[in-house]
Structure formats: structure tokens, C-alpha cells
Amino acid sequence: MNNIIDSSAWIEFFKGNQKYFFIKDLIYNNAICTNDIILTELFPSIFTQEGKLSC
Numbered sequence: 001m002n003n004i005i006d007s008s009a010w011i012e013f014f015k016g017n018q019k020y021f022f023i024k025d026l027i028y029n030n031a032i033c034t035n036d037i038i039l040t041e042l043f044p045s046i047f048t049q050e051g052k053l054s055c
Contacts, residue, residue, distance in 0.1 A: 002033040007041035014046070 003026055005013075013020040026032045 001031065003031055004034065004038070005032060007038045007045075010038070010042055011045050 005023055005026070009020055009023065013023045023032070
């Protein structure tokens, strides 16, 4: 079964919030899918103004 993870949960996961580390298990089990809207919401949070990854 695949799970869709909301962009706010991804952001907390990338920040290192321990509460969201279950996402790592879902990734390893290939149990996550995403969509264009979530990716669009994540891009500004992933990249800094210098174009480098912020996490």
C-alpha cells in the first residue's frame, strides 16, 4: 500500500523533527507516492535563494 505524505510532513521530516521519522521507514519500504501539487509546495522549502539544498 502506498501512502501520500503531505508537504507539511515532508518539511518537518527534512527539518529533522523526530516525530516524522516514520517517513524514512516508508521510503525504505517503497511505500510512498507523491503528486505534482506536493512537489510544487516542497520546492521553495528545499532550495535556498543561492540554489543550494537547505537540508
